[in-house]
Each structure stands twice: as structure tokens, then as C-alpha cells.
Amino acid sequence: MRRKAFALAALVLAATVAASAAGNAGKKTKDTLRVAIWEDLKTMDPQASNFVSYWMVQLNIFDKLVYEDSKGVVHPRLATEWKFLDDLTLEMKLRKDVVFHDSGKFTAEDVLFTFSRGKANPVSASTFAPFDLEKTVIVDPYTIRIKFKTPYAAVFNTLSTGRGAIVSKAAVERMGSDAFARSPVGSGPYKLERWKSGTEIALVRNDAYWGTKAITKNVVYSIIPEAANRVIELETGGVDAVFDVAANDVKRVKAMKGAHILMGNSSRYMTLTFSMKDKLLSDKNVRYALSYAIDKKALVDAVYEGTATTANGMYPPTVFAFKDKGVMPYDPVKAKELLAKAGYPDGFTMDFLVENREIDIRLAEIIQNMWAAVGVKVKMYQMNASTYTAQGHKFQAGMRAGNVNEPSNILIIYDSAFGERLEPNDPWIDKKLAAAKTIYDSKKRAGAYAEIQDYLYDARWTVPFAFTPVIYALSDKVEGFACDPMQQVEMSKVTVYQ
Amino acid sequence: MIKFIFRRLLMMIPVLIGVSFVIFSMLYFAPGDAADVILGDLATPEDKQLFRAEHGLDKPFLVQYFNYMKGVVTEGDLGTSYVTRQPVTIEIMERFPATLQLSAMSVFLAVVIGVTVGIISATRQYSFIDHLATSLSMIGVSMPNFWQGMMLIIIFSVALRWFPPSGFSTPMHWVLPAVTVGTNASANIMRMTRSSMLEIIRQDYIRTARAKGQTEAVVIWKHALKNALIPIITVVGLSFGRLLGGAVLTESIFSIAGVGKLMVDAIKLKNFPMVQGGVLFIAFVMSIVNLVVDVLYSFADPRIRSMYTRPRTRKAATAKEAA
Numbered sequence: 001m002r003r004k005a006f007a008l009a010a011l012v013l014a015a016t017v018a019a020s021a022a023g024n025a026g027k028k029t030k031d032t033l034r035v036a037i038w039e040d041l042k043t044m045d046p047q048a049s050n051f052v053s054y055w056m057v058q059l060n061i062f063d064k065l066v067y068e069d070s071k072g073v074v075h076p077r078l079a080t081e082w083k084f085l086d087d088l089t090l091e092m093k094l095r096k097d098v099v100f101h102d103s104g105k106f107t108a109e110d111v112l113f114t115f116s117r118g119k120a121n122p123v124s125a126s127t128f129a130p131f132d133l134e135k136t137v138i139v140d141p142y143t144i145r146i147k148f149k150t151p152y153a154a155v156f157n158t159l160s161t162g163r164g165a166i167v168s169k170a171a172v173e174r175m176g177s178d179a180f181a182r183s184p185v186g187s188g189p190y191k192l193e194r195w196k197s198g199t200e201i202a203l204v205r206n207d208a209y210w211g212t213k214a215i216t217k218n219v220v221y222s223i224i225p226e227a228a229n230r231v232i233e234l235e236t237g238g239v240d241a242v243f244d245v246a247a248n249d250v251k252r253v254k255a256m257k258g259a260h261i262l263m264g265n266s267s268r269y270m271t272l273t274f275s276m277k278d279k280l281l282s283d284k285n286v287r288y289a290l291s292y293a294i295d296k297k298a299l300v301d302a303v304y305e306g307t308a309t310t311a312n313g314m315y316p317p318t319v320f321a322f323k324d325k326g327v328m329p330y331d332p333v334k335a336k337e338l339l340a341k342a343g344y345p346d347g348f349t350m351d352f353l354v355e356n357r358e359i360d361i362r363l364a365e366i367i368q369n370m371w372a373a374v375g376v377k378v379k380m381y382q383m384n385a386s387t388y389t390a391q392g393h394k395f396q397a398g399m400r401a402g403n404v405n406e407p408s409n410i411l412i413i414y415d416s417a418f419g420e421r422l423e424p425n426d427p428w429i430d431k432k433l434a435a436a437k438t439i440y441d442s443k444k445r446a447g448a449y450a451e452i453q454d455y456l457y458d459a460r461w462t463v464p465f466a467f468t469p470v471i472y473a474l475s476d477k478v479e480g481f482a483c484d485p486m487q488q489v490e491m492s493k494v495t496v497y498q
Numbered sequence: 499m500i501k502f503i504f505r506r507l508l509m510m511i512p513v514l515i516g517v518s519f520v521i522f523s524m525l526y527f528a529p530g531d532a533a534d535v536i537l538g539d540l541a542t543p544e545d546k547q548l549f550r551a552e553h554g555l556d557k558p559f560l561v562q563y564f565n566y567m568k569g570v571v572t573e574g575d576l577g578t579s580y581v582t583r584q585p586v587t588i589e590i591m592e593r594f595p596a597t598l599q600l601s602a603m604s605v606f607l608a609v610v611i612g613v614t615v616g617i618i619s620a621t622r623q624y625s626f627i628d629h630l631a632t633s634l635s636m637i638g639v640s641m642p643n644f645w646q647g648m649m650l651i652i653i654f655s656v657a658l659r660w661f662p663p664s665g666f667s668t669p670m671h672w673v674l675p676a677v678t679v680g681t682n683a684s685a686n687i688m689r690m691t692r693s694s695m696l697e698i699i700r701q702d703y704i705r706t707a708r709a710k711g712q713t714e715a716v717v718i719w720k721h722a723l724k725n726a727l728i729p730i731i732t733v734v735g736l737s738f739g740r741l742l743g744g745a746v747l748t749e750s751i752f753s754i755a756g757v758g759k760l761m762v763d764a765i766k767l768k769n770f771p772m773v774q775g776g777v778l779f780i781a782f783v784m785s786i787v788n789l790v791v792d793v794l795y796s797f798a799d800p801r802i803r804s805m806y807t808r809p810r811t812r813k814a815a816t817a818k819e820a821a
Contacts, residue, residue: 040755042581050537122537122545122552178583197592198755199665224664224753229651231664236655386534386768417542 024477024497030090031217033478033496034239036230040198040223044184045177046165047117047124049220052403055162056243056487057221060203060336061101062165062186062360065092065111068156070318070405070485072442078106078166078187084440087151088132094142098210108144113169115146117177120323124163130155151438153445158250162488189214189492199223203491215480234259234473240496242473243487247305253473262472264483265318267405269311270363270465273413275395276424280350287460290397292335294367294416295372296465303362307471311464314453315402315410318485320442321449325457328465335374347375353398356382363466364399385421395421405486407449408437414456424461499796503789518570518774522563525770533767552670553580566774571796576778577771586775590757594779596666597756600675600748601741606681608687609734613723616691616730621718623696630721631688638685647678647751656782662685664753675752679745683737690733694726701725727798735791742787743780 011247041054046062049055056479065079082092115136118128135147148155158164171185189211190203202223205214222239224230227246233239235256245253245261253261274281274290279285297310313325339347354364361382368378378397381388385398396420404410412418415433416425429452436448456462470487477497482489532555533546550556554565567574576586613634619628654674655663665671698704699722707721708714744758757776764772796803 043583048583122533122549125545125548126542178578181583196755197589198759199667199753222665222753223755225759226664226750226753229664229751229753232651232656236659236663238662238664384530384534387530390529390531 024479027477027497029216030477030496033216033219033241033491033494035219035221035491036224036233036239036242037084038227038230038244039223041201044192044195045181046162047114047121048181049162050123050160052486052488054487055165057201057203058162058165058184058186059188059488060190060219060491061184061188061192062167063098063188064166065094065159065165066156068160072320074160075155078111085145087440088148088436089147090148090155091139092144092146094144095210096142098187099208100171100187101185101206102168102171103208104168104170104185105421106166106187107140107141109141110166110169111144112138113172114164114166117167117172118163122428127158127161127163135396138305144205151440153274153437153440154406154408155190161406189490190219193218194464205492211490212492215493215495216491219491231473234475240475240478241481241494243489245305245471245473247307247431248303248473249473250307250471252355258476260474260476262474262481262483263307264468264485265316266403266470266485266487267315267316267318268401268403268468268470269464270360270399270401270466271462272367272467273395273398273400273462274460275420276422276426276461277420278350278394278396280348281396283342284460285338286344289335289338289342289374290371290376290461291357291460292331292338293376294370294463294465295330297330298328299363299366299370300466302366303359304466304468308466308468311467314462315407315455316467319405319410320407321453323453325453328457328460328463332370332374339374339376344375347377347399349377349379351393351396352378352380352387353388353395354380354382355384355399355401360399360401367396367399367496385419389420395423403486408433411449411452411456414461422461424459426459429455499793503793506789506792510782513785514778514781515567518567518778519563521774521777522566523559525534525773526559526562528768532580536767537771545649576775579772580769581764581767581772586771589760589772590776590779593755593760596754597742597744597749597758599672600666600679600745600754600756601738603672603676604683604741604745605734605738606678607676608683608737610684611680612684612687613730614773615693616688617695617718617723618788619688620692620695620699628692630668632692635685635688638681639689641682642680642747643677643678643745644747644751646682647674647748650674650678651751664751666754666756671752675748675754678751679741680747682809683741686737687733689731691726691730694729698722698726724798728795731791731794731798735787737792739784739787 002396037053039053039055043049043054044058044061046055046058051057065077066076066082071076076145078095079096080095081090082090085091094108094111095106100106100274112133116133118124119131119133122200130148130152131149132147132149137145139145160268165186167180168185172180175183182195187210189206189209191206193202193204195201200223203219205217207213222232222233227244227249230242231245231249231253234253250261253259274287276282300308300310310327312327313320313322339345352364352368352495354360364380368380381393400421402410411433413422414424414429416423416430432448432452436445436452439445439448470483470485472481472483474481479497480493481493482493499565533549537545537549554562566577569577574587578584579586579589582589615631619631622628651674654660661673662671667673704717704722707717744756744761746762747760748754749756749759757780761776762774764776
């Protein structure tokens with residue numbers, strides 16, 4: 001019966017998709033796609049960027065060597081084939097028919113140059129740290145032998161992220177990095193046409209693109225920081241697609257004529273963090289009590305209005321080697337017992353650091369109440385971590401948002417080398433994290449990360465509580481818009497009908 | 499007059515030096531490290547050290563201040579934004595036209611509405627129209643810009659589809675933001691015009707003018723308004739100066755890339771050069787506006803004009819009197 005219902009649902013879904021496609025079939029296409037995004041880029045230089053919002057525009061201007069999909073399958077882009085000669089050497093063959101926007105030819109020199117820029121820029125240096133560029137050799141203009149200092153299992157992830165976007169060496173050397181950051185030269189399906197700071201970014205099709213050429217000639221990103229205004233722009237026909245729709249606007253879009261919501265899993269998650277330097281929180285009973293005291297499902301449903309899911313693991317399920325640990329249980333009675341056992345039958349008071357963002361504050365206020373119910377009072381600080389430490393505060397409890405799609409980069413917060421927020425200084429976890437990074441065999445690597453997730457779930461240094469989705473709002477006239485978990489949508493594949 | 503303007507321009511130098519020093523020390527001693535904020539929490543201590551060295555943040559306070567001022571004075575260089583690595587001057591000048599345009603349109607609207615309504619309600623004191631105008635201006639003053647902006651969007655963009663809800667590119671885009679800011683400022687101007695006019699129309703020379711048999715229009719617009727102008731000019735100048743510093747809330751609501759938003763973003767990111775440069779720039783603009791206001795005073799009031807135009811004769815006269 002259940003299967004039948006499911007089949008029926010699938011049928012209905014297929015029918016709707018077909019209908020919406022049929023609705024546009026035979027219609028003329030528009031040559032400009034207008035998209036609303038939430039913030040301006042500070043730079044078009046991929047190696048100087050550290051936000052998904054920068055890369056999501058840059059990815060249309062630049063190409064990468066490879067593309068690793070969410071299942072871990074690596075697809076060729078600028079690199080056509082590759083093999084590991086040994087654990088520390090990756091040989092890549094490059095496409096010979098690629099030209100940059102300034103007509104310069106793409107060669108292995110550009111690849112090496114891109115890596116060296118990554119290493120030199122503080123924003124990307126730690127990502128490129130395992131690359132050994134002194135020993136990396138350019139075998140011929142279309143073959144590069146990349147050397148690593150240690151085996152580097154996340155290499156394809158790094159090459160697929162925004163930081164791995166290949167820049168034109170000649171163009172950077174000609175303009176200098178700062179000018180390049182305003183007028184980028186890549187080899188991607190679009191070229192930057194104009195950029196009105198804080199207002200809009202306009203791209204135009206690169207007709208000399210080596211791959212499938214972009215369907216829509218122009219893409220204009222309108223920068224509209226207010227979430228409600230982005231949706232209003234869609235409603236009034238100012239834009240065709242909206243990035244980052246707020247949870248409380250979802251209903252509004254669903255009620256709109258001629259527009260719909262596209263929602264999917266993302267790599268964003270919210271977690272509570274406990275400092276292990278703190279005497280109070282280094283007691284495992286206290287951490288478990290604080291975790292038991294929170295009704296995660298009620299919290300997530302209230303704040304995200306049904307769009308997010310309650311976390312059932314240490315990191316989001318879209319990320320490699322995710323292990324379903326179930327939602328951390330809610331049991332206020334047990335929480336009180338554990339507090340009594342730890343020697344705090346009447347509770348205690350601690351500091352709670354929260355980012356000064358609307359959604360974080362709403363979450364924190366509910367958590368504050370849930371903790372108060374078991375006798376734990378918190379003093380809430382709404383600021384970023386650096387201001388907090390600079391004011392002389394010590395970390396106790398905190399809340400943190402993550403948005404990374406590679407386990408080694410997500411779990412870096414548990415490493416001793418990482419900042420002051422957690423500081424577990426746990427030799428076992430340091431060793432395991434370092435080791436997992438070097439395992440190329442994906443099955444073994446998944447096993448290593450599963451073991452780490454078990455350990456972290458048990459340690460309760462953090463309490464992940466929400467996996468939040470990516471939410472787009474689209475006009476029904478838009479087709480080919482992929483629901484990417486990191487908001488890295490390829491505009492070259494999008495069609496917009498009249 | 500030219501001499502006066504020149505002297506006033508010279509006086510701006512100590513003001514700007516003072517402002518630069520205050521803002522520089524405030525940012526220097528403010529808690530939080532630009533390296534942390536800009537590089538994010540995945541950066542290693544080495545990355546952060548690299549950043550600090552690159553931007554001279556590891557030098558002592560006075561050295562940093564001196565280096566900064568040297569750049570400002572010798573090259574007109576307000577520094578380079580940490581975040582975009584573009585010159586601060588360019589960033590500000592990219593945003594300033596929108597802010598200037600919004601301010602000018604709003605102030606124009608505010609003056610037209612404020613002065614007209616103010617005069618009407620002063621000349622018909624305690625009439626129905628006066629009560630209506632005074633109450634409307636109370637609402638205008640108390641209505642927050644952000645709320646008014648949102649209401650205008652809901653009514654004129656979403657419901658009626660007359661004007662676009664955000665942006666500032668075409669004349670259609672200008673209407674809602676200018677009305678939002680303009681009505682708010684007009685309320686102040688209207689109240690000032692009304693009270694200033696009320697005071698003036700009770701003066702003897704107004705009675706004299708009427709007794710001479712001049713038409714009411716000439717009495718009000720020529721004799722009364724001209725004498726009531728000084729406080730009105732002051733209020734208009736203040737509003738204009740304040741708006742040139744950026745109408746942050748209005749800019750946010752209508753997604754206008756203006757100076758106000760630029761500054762708020764810079765403060766959030768601890769983008770020190772941007773904040774310093776921005777504050778210095780705003781102080782400069784404010785000084786210029788004040789200067790213009792002073793010059794306008796002299797057009798409105800011959801007594802003030804005489805102070806500027808014949809300082810030597812005046813001094814001589816005072817000296818003679820003292821003797």
C-alpha cells in the first residue's frame with residue numbers, strides 16, 4: 001500500500017514536472033536571466049575568496065580542473081584524465097583547446113600559477129598547504145605532475161571548490177592581483193561585462209567557450225540584501241530567480257502565481273559548541289545534561305518553520321561518509337539527574353556566545369529557555385568570536401554555523417591546531433583526523449570518518465541540532481536551474497522563457 | 499566674501515585632523531582583530547600573522563597613524579580596503595553619486611513640502627488646515643523610515659505595481675526612496691517654518707508692510723519669509739548633511755548601494771581603512787555643507803552679509819568707538 005502511494009506520488013510529481021516543462025515548450029526564450037543574490041562580491045579573485053556567495057558568481061567566469069559531485073565521483077573539466085603515480089604525485093592531462101577570455105591559451109603554467117597564488121594568499125593558504133609546488137613539475141604544456149607533502153585525499157574536493165578556479169597567469173601578471181580582482185580573466189562560459197559595486201553584476205556569454213556554450217546570453221545578478229525584498233522582486237517580475245529565500249518567505253512564494261520554491265539538502269548545519277578548557281564543561285555529565293535539556297525537534301521546527309531537519313549526525317548528510325547517529329535525545333528529567341550527579345543540583349550560570357544574526361538569536365533564545373528549565377542560566381553575548389575574545393571573555397558555550405562540504409574541513413574544529421572555541425586537545429582525535437586526510441581509498445576513508453563521528457557523538461563536545469536546506473525561488477519560466485547544496489548553480493545551463 | 503570662504507576652508511584642516519585622530523584611535527583600541535574577522539575562523543595563526551604584516555597592523559599605534567596621515571596628505575590616498583583591496587577613495591566615489599542624488603532629491607522634496615505647508619499653517623494658525631498639517635507632521639516625524647519604506651513597497655510595488663521595490667537605476671526607481679526620506683525630513687522643515695513664521699508675522703515691520711497696503715502675498719513671501727529663513731536654512735542644511743552621510747535604513751530597504759550601507763558593512767567587518775576613510779569623507783562633506791549654509795545665511799540676512807564683506811571697515815569702526 002505504502003509503495004503504491006509512493007508510486008502515485010512519484011507519478012504526480014513527474015506529471016507536474018512534465019506540465020511545467022510543457023507550459024514553456026514552444027515558447028521563445030529570453031536572452032537575459034535576472035537573478036537576485038544576497039550580497040555583493042568583495043572580489044572576483046577565486047584564491048582571495050572565502051565565501052560561497054563569491055564562488056557562486058565566479059564559477060560562471062572560471063573553470064576548474066575537475067568537478068567532484070556529491071557522491072564523490074570526479075568528472076573531467078579542464079583536466080581530461082589523471083592518475084596517481086604514487087601517494088604523493090598526481091599527474092593530470094589538460095585540455096588543449098581552451099582559451100581565456102582575453103584569447104590567451106590555457107596551459108599547465110596557469111595551473112601551477114593558480115596553486116602558487118592559493119598558497120600565497122592568507123585566505124586560501126591552509127587549503128593549499130599540502131601542495132608541494134617546488135617539486136611540482138610541468139612535463140609539457142598540457143601535462144602537470146602535482147606533488148604533495150603528505151597524501152592528500154581531499155585533493156579533488158579542493159580542486160572542485162571555488163579556490164581551485166584556474167586563473168590566467170598572463171592576465172594576472174599584466175594587471176596585478178588587485179586590478180584582476182575587479183576585472184577577472186577566466187575561461188568559463190561567461191565573461192564579466194559590468195560590475196556596479198553593491199548594485200549588480202552582469203555577465204555575457206563567452207562565445208569561444210570550449211564546452212557546451214551558455215543557453216542564455218546575459219546573466220544579471222541584482223544585489224538585494226533584504227530577504228523579503230528578493231522575494232518581492234520575483235513577485236513583481238524584477239527577477240527570474242532568487243537565491244537564499246528566508247524560511248518565513250516560503251509560504252508566500254508557494255502562494256504566488258507563476259513562481260515556485262526549489263528546496264534541497266545543503267551542507268549547512270548549526271551546532272552548539274562547548275569549550276573543553278572550561279572546568280564546568282569539561283565534565284561529560286554536564287555536556288550530556290545540556291544536550292538532553294534541548295528539545296531539538298521543537299526548536300528547529302519553530303525557528304525554521306518546517307524547512308530544516310533536526311540533525312541526526314555530526315555533519316550534514318550531503319557530505320561524504322555521513323553517519324546517521326539519530327537525533328541526540330531530549331530528556332529534561334535525565335538532564336537534571338546528570339546535573340545533580342555532576343554536583344550542580346541547582347544548576348549554574350555560564351556564558352553563551354551567539355553570532356549577531358537574526359536566526360541565530362532566535363535559536364539562542366529558545367535554547368536559553370530550555371536550559372533555564374533544568375536550572376542552567378546563561379549570559380548571552382551577541383557578537384562574532386573575535387570581538388568576544390578581544391573583550392577578554394573565555395569561551396564556554398557557543399553556537400556556530402558551518403557550510404563546508406568536505407569532512408576534513410568540517411571536522412577541523414575538533415583539531416588541537418584549530419582556534420579556541422573547542423580545544424579538546426585530544427590526541428586520539430588529532431591522530432585520527434590527520435590520518436583520515438591521507439587515505440585515498442574511499443571505502444577505508446569513509447570507515448575512518450565513521451569511527452571519528454562515533455567518537456564525537458559520544459564525546460558531546462558539540463551538539464549539532466539543525467541541518468538547514470538551500471532554498472531558491474524561481475519563476476515558472478525558468479528551466480535547468482539545479483538545486484546545488486552549496487548554491488553553486490551553473491547559469492550556463494539555465495533557460496528562461498518569455 | 500571669497501576671503502571668508504577661503505578662511506573657512508583653512509579652518510577645515512584642524513577639524514579633519516581632529517576627526518581622523520579620534521576615529522583612528524577608536525578603531526585601534528576597539529576590541530576585535532581585523533585578521534580574525536576577514537580571514538574567518540578556518541585561518542591558521544600563520545595566515546593571520548601574514549595578514550597583519552601585510553597591512554602594517556603589527557606596528558605601534560603612532561606609527562600606524564602617521565603612515566596613514568602621510569598617505570592622506572601627500573597622495574590623497576585614504577588607504578586600501580582590506581576586504582576588496584581597492585582604494586577607499588574609489589569605493590566611496592562609486593557609492594557617493596547614489597547617496598548625493600537621493601539626498602538632493604529628498605531635500606528638494608522636503609523643502610517644497612515643508613516650506614509651503616509651514617507657511618500655510620502659520621498664516622492660518624489654529625485653523626483646520628493648520629491642525630491637519632501639524633498632526634501630519636507629527637506623524638511624519640514619528641514614523642520610522644524603515645516602516646514607511648516597507649509600507650510604500652507593499653502598497654506601490656506589490657499591490658499597485660507602479661514602482662519597482664528595490665534598486666536606484668531609473669527614474670521609476672527614485673520615487674519611493676526619495677518620498678520615504680523626503681517626507682520624513684519635510685516634517686522637521688515644516689515645523690521649523692511654521693514656528694519661525696509665527697514669530698515673524700507678529701513683528702512690527704509686518705504690520706507696517708500691511709499698513710503700507712501691500713498685498714498679503716508680498717507681505718508673507720517677501721517680508722516675512724525672508725526674515726524667517728535663517729532657522730529654516732539651518733534645518734535644511736542639517737538634514738542635507740546628515741543624509742549625505744548615508745540614509746542607512748532607507749538604503750537597506752531599497753537595496754541602494756550608498757555610502758551609509760558601505761560604512762555599516764565596513765564597521766561590521768572591521769575594515770578599518772574603509773571606516774576611517776568614510777568618516778573622514780563624511781566629515782569633509784559635512785564641513786562643506788556647513789560652509790554653504792553660512793554663505794546662504796548671508797544672502798538671507800544683510801546684517802550677516804555685512805560682517806563678511808566689510809570686516810576692515812567694521813574693525814576700524816569698533817576701534818574708533820573704543821578710542
